Amino acid sequence: MARKYNPQEIEPKWQKYWAEKEMHTVKKDDSRPGYYCLDMFPYPSGIGLHVGHWRGYVLSDVWSRYKTLQGYQVLHPMGWDAFGLPAENYAIQHKVHPAKAVKVNVENFKRQLHDIGAMYDWNREVNTTDPEFYKWTQWIFANMFKKGLAYRKEMPINWCPDCKTGLANEEVVNGACERCGAEITKKNLNQWMLKITAYAERLLTDLDSLEWPERVKKMQSNWIGRSEGAEITFEIEGHGETVTVFTTRPDTLFGATYMVLAPEHPIVSAITSTEQNGAVKSYVEEALKKSNVERMIEDKQKTGVFTGAFAINPINDGKVPIWISDYVLMDYGTGAIMSVPAHDQRDFDFAKEFNLPLQVVIRPDGETFEADDLTEAYTGPGKMVNSGEFDGLAWEEGKKKVTDSLASRGIGKAMVNYKLRDWVFSRQRYWGEPIPIIHCEQCGMVVVPDEDLPVRLPDVESYEPTGTGESPLARIEEWVNTTCPECGGPAKRETDTMPQWAGSSWYFLRYPDPHNSEKPWSEEAMEKWMPVDLYVGGVEHAILHLLYARFFTKFLHDLGIVSFEEPFNRLFNQGMIYKDGAKMSKSKGNVVSPDELIDRYGRDSIRLYELFIGPPEVDVEWSDQGFEGVARFLNRSWNLITEIIEDDRFIEPTKELERECHGLIKDVTERLEDMKLNTAVSAFMSYVNFLNKEKENGIDRASLETLVLLLSPFTPHFSEELWQILGHEESVFKEKWPEYDPKKLVADEMELPVQINGKIRDTLTIDINASKEDILAAAKALPNVVRNMEGMRVVKEIYVPKKIVNLVVK
RNA sequence: GCCGGGAUGGCGGAAUAGGCAGACGCAUCGGACUUAAAAUCCGAUGGUAUUUUAUACCGUGCCGGUUCGAGUCCGGCUCCCGGUACCA
Helix, strand or coil, rough: CCCEEEEEEHHHHHHHHHHHHHCCCCCCCCCCCEEEEECCCCCCCCCCCCCHHHHHHHHHHHHHHHHHHCCCCEECCECCCCCCCHHHHHHHHHHCCCCHHHHHHHHHHHHHHHHCCCCCCCCCCCCCCCHHHHHHHHHHHHHHHHHEEEEEEEEEEEEECCCCCCCCHEEEEECEECCCCEEEEEEEEEEEECCEEEEHHHHHHHHHCCEEHHHHHHHHHHHCEEEEEEEECCCCCCCCCCEEEEECHHHHHCCCCCECCCCCCCCCHCCCCCCCCCHHHHHHHHHHCHHHHHHHHCCCCCEEEEEEEECCCCCCCCCCEEEEEECCCCCCCCCEECCCCCHHHHHHHHHHHHHHCCCCCEEEECCCCCCCHHCCCCCCCCCCCHHHHHHCCCHHHHHHHHHHHHHHHCCCEEEECCCCEEEEEEEEECCCCCCCCEEECEEHHHHHHCCCCCCCCCCCCCCCCCCCCCCCCHHCCCCCCCHHHHHHHHECCCCCCCHHHHHHHHHHHCCCCCCCCCCCHHHHHHHHHHCCEEEECCCCCCCCHHHHHHHHHHHHHHHCCCCCCCCCCCCEEEEEECCCCCCCCCCCCCCCCCHHHHHHHHHHHHHHHHHHHCCCCCCCEHHHHHHHHHHHHHHHHHHHHHHHHHCCEECCHHHHHHHHHHHHHHHHHCCCCCHHHHHHHHHHHHHHHHHHHHHHHECHHHHHHHHHHHHHHHHHHHHHHHHHHHHCCHHHCCCCCCCCCHHHHCCCCEEEEEEEEEEEEEEEEEEEEHHHHHHHHHHHHHHHHHHHCCCCCCEEEEEEEECEEEEEEH
């Protein structure tokens, strides 16, 4: 009796074999073409891995092993995103130093990742909290500073009162902290900013060249939020001042019946009339107090106050009142708008609220509506009316003509605006890369010279956030006080740290050359590996991480140290795995741990089920029962192969065996290429079902070997063992991925469905090479066809080669 | 509100490029093996109708269209999921 499939025995055996033979070590002197398959590196939480985490890692590993078999040298590394709030909050909660917590968690995570059986090259492991790594994070920041892309600015920023730190726009979700869910307030702080807006246009246009899911590209382009329009300058009556507005609708300028400034607009106090002074002052104060959430929740009821001042509409010298309202945001455009209530819904609502006049200036042909007829703003297309010399112009043309006219008079110009804001890059927390800047009384802000990097995080007793807007580092005098690298005088270190996204914005550049102490990376390493060929990770990083990483890469390109402009050629977002309808979490108690499954079924079964569970990009529900199916499949396959060997029931290949075998190669290869891995697994199942029916007659060796080989990226331990049992000395991963022979796929006969008036009536089995005439004749002779055609006349005969016959009868 | 994505048996899901809807798996039912159970193996399994057999009709969220033929294409809806939120 052949021995049973025993994953508990064979899985450790092969993991040991791979390690001893250094099969996953990426060596420098390898002439194979490189292929870079990257997982988004995790932050090592204390909770560890569950089956949901496995999904992306299994997928990238299947792909890496497939590429290996195709003859590539595959770089498939792993590392740790260990700075940042999650790690720090965990450490505070458990009262351990974050560095210690990270160390323990990394070890645990690594052990669990080993279970997957993935071909990670652990020699290239990176850790963002390693000074040898963050040295280069600081180095990149220093270069941004030198290029004027990192700057300091005092401004009201998003502040999380729970995490006690400032946050980037991208980290605020529905007015709440992305990490802890606390309501975000505004806090005026002197902040480090990165000028990501300088790259807005390139970040937008280069999306076109990327092989990424459309929705991710769309999310990024919405986030960047490009809009074309014009800036128009209005004079303020009796003040000698001007206000510039941004509008996407210069064609509606004749309909601008009032103007609105953001409450924070700097000119407000200067233009407010004495009578209005009190009202304006208290409105501004109220507006500043409101949090983002309050501003949103207040059902969009428009509020505002008249300033008492008037502006002159430059196109028709009309006198328009200037109001302030919080529906105009200071940090978009110019913080001021011209209001066209007839053609903008927000302006319409405001005008109705405060009884301001409307003027229709755009109307489609055939319509006659006037201001009084409108119950909502008309925002559609049309021709300009009530617009003097511009009357009759189509709106799109009007935009251009009006802008040109203003430009010629020097009071307006075409303008592009972006929603994207500069990146708030300081955190008032301990656990991050120190920002490598020194404040000198004499020299001002001085960047730490390269030779003094890294600026190490000092060891401290208390790393808890202060909440004052100052980082805990500020309290460590012996660290803060230093000397100026330029004048040698007394100076203080910058005490803010970088956000978690800093290290992850470039870590993928370090794996190709992770131990380089001279440079962040060598040119050869970049040349061989970058850009990343396939990047696998969750869609939750669609904006944050992926946008920041693209920005860093473009900056490094401009710095001349990388040749490419985009870091990730192809992106794949795996779906999440739910249990009981919810995301797995410890608090919900619905976590499925791989440990138990490993003991009962083995790693390869989990790998296979992770793939079989559903289309890889779609969210799915975990099913313990469904799991049994793949476990049975592996047992059946094992038994089939070992029985054939045991009983020596090998035969010469038959035509049918060959056809099915080559059909399997074709299906599995195509489905892999399309990332339809769930259907690739079902192809294996169908094939084994077929072989099981054949086993009494015996099976040829090639059929079994091909099966084991094709399965190897999916179930590497299983395949290695069977490959050995089949008599091979070398690892199955030294083999080549097979190619199918199209000639072997062709059968002698085919089955053709025969329709009458589009309804299937019978099936015709006929020689594959039969002529159209023969086929139609045979089809018409089929008993059920004859029956259904009785008394009818054929008016049309359709034969789609090798697909279908359809007879149209009357 | 706007922008994406989706809806197929009891369930998860298949269906290159308009050509046999429901592959594969789960669950269920029947059978074999067993003293028995588990495991395993074999078979059935979208719905309705007809006594059998087989056949007919219906069936991919809803309504309509194009076509010899529509899950697939076009027009109009409904619901669900994700992103975004006064961005001028």
